[in-house]
Amino acid sequence: MHIDIDRNTCIGAGQCALAAPALFTQDDDGFSALVPGHEHGTDHPMAREAARACPVGAISVSPPTP
Template sequence: MSVTVKADACVGAGQCALVAPDVFDQDDDGIVILLESDPQGADRTAATRAARLCPARAITVSEQ
């Protein structure tokens, strides 16, 4: 699995950091920060859920 983010598309909703805190964080402006680009186990499921919840579609999850 590969996770990528488009920080310039992020609107700062914060759903990603709430749903997958080991994979995503937010900077001082609320913009997404990717902590783990290849999550494992439960973090994989959480990252996929975060991508679905992102209102800006700033998160992409793909299988390698």
């Protein structure tokens, strides 16, 4: 699946990193970022939970494009 973080929407609440620390971290500015190695997608089971945990809906998870 593909994970997208809308940096214009992200408020740096860190709920994604709490829900899925293997996938998400926070960058030096405090905004959500993917852990290195997951930039091109993942099948991690917590990806959708992290998207649901975002209080402003800055994370979207979609099927990979063929």
